[in-house]
Amino acid sequence: MQSLIPDFEYRLKLERLKIGSESIEVECLKSLDETIDALFSYLERGGNPALLEELCPYFGVVWPSARALSEFLVEQSDIELKNARVLEVGCGLAIPSMIASRLGAIVTAADFHPEVEKFLSKNLERNRLRNIRYVSLDWTNRAFAEEERYDLVIGSDILYEKTHPVSVARAVSSWVKPHGTVIIADPARPYLQQFVDQMRDLGFSAQTDTRRADGKDIFLLIFRN
Ligand SMILES: C[S@@+](CC[C@H](N)C(=O)[O-])C[C@H]1O[C@@H](n2cnc3c(N)ncnc32)[C@H](O)[C@@H]1O
Missing domain, CATH: 3.40.50.150 (Vaccinia Virus protein VP39)
Incomplete structure (x- = not known):
């Protein structure tokens, strides 16, 4: 599937999690709020601000x-x-x-x-x-x-x-x-x-x-x- 936001750059960080005896390392969003703001500006520039709801990056942090x-x-x-x-x-x-x-x-x-x-x-x-x-x-x-x-x-x-x-x-x-x-x-x-x-x-x-x-x-x- 073609990306709806092909050149949007997520700012990322690495998070290390200790879950019981298991260790997991994930690349995730540096900040959810900053990503939402940046994505909104990106979509606005492209004339698609309404896409923010569909593309809201809630997926990208460890809740x-x-x-x-x-x-x-x-x-x-x-x-x-x-x-x-x-x-x-x-x-x-x-x-x-x-x-x-x-x-x-x-x-x-x-x-x-x-x-x-x-x-x-x-x-x-x-x-x-x-x-x-x-x-x-x-x-x-x-x-x-x-x-x-x-x-x-x-x-x-x-x-x-x-x-x-x-x-x-x-x-x-x-x-x-x-x-x-x-x-x-x-x-x-x-x-x-x-x-x-x-x-x-x-x-x-x-x-x-x-x-x-x-x-x-x-x-x-x-x-x-
Ligand atoms: C608050 S985040 C939680 C993500 C993850 N489960 C966690 O706890 O770290 C909500 C997740 O639900 C997904 N989601 C929302 N509506 C959905 C739908 N209709 N079908 C499938 N996934 C959906 C979002 O894309 C997002 O990844």
Whole structure:
């Protein structure tokens, strides 16, 4: 696919993360706010300021929820990750995907932002991870169907807009196997309860865990059907 912002230059930095006993190094945005400002100016110069919403670079930073979900995956012992098929929805920099892969899962990372694949492939190379597949996937696209569903569907900080509770619940519930697990990490955003209610309506029971990451309380919702 041709880039919508071919000569926009992201200012980047390297971040080293320690997740339990695992170490990950990712290239990420130096500053989210500065990138948004720079991207807005770039799009305005090209006469396309309205594209900012579509191209907003939320994917490019390590959100506390991603860290909390990754730590949870390392520490938990209830869910067998070795050889499990895992799908990460709205993956951004895909830290939980990298951790799941290190723990032996067969991982598909997915996002709808056109720049995610480029960042991911560089970061996979940097961490010598080869067994993560990337798919460009909008969670409002109900047509995405795989022959086999996933044992585990994960996502972090993906409930930040009004439409997300319904669309994310419909998507993850259709992509997880019967008797599979969905884990969503969220920093108590206003739409979290609505998402939990949606998942219950779709037949899932919920268990909650909390943990601190980067000075924030993060909720981990574990759903089973
Ligand atoms: C706040 S960021 C979180 C990124 C990553 N999960 C993390 O916690 O570091 C939200 C992510 O959801 C993605 N996203 C938003 N709407 C989406 C949609 N409709 N389909 C797929 N991904 C979407 C964004 O591109 C972005 O990567």
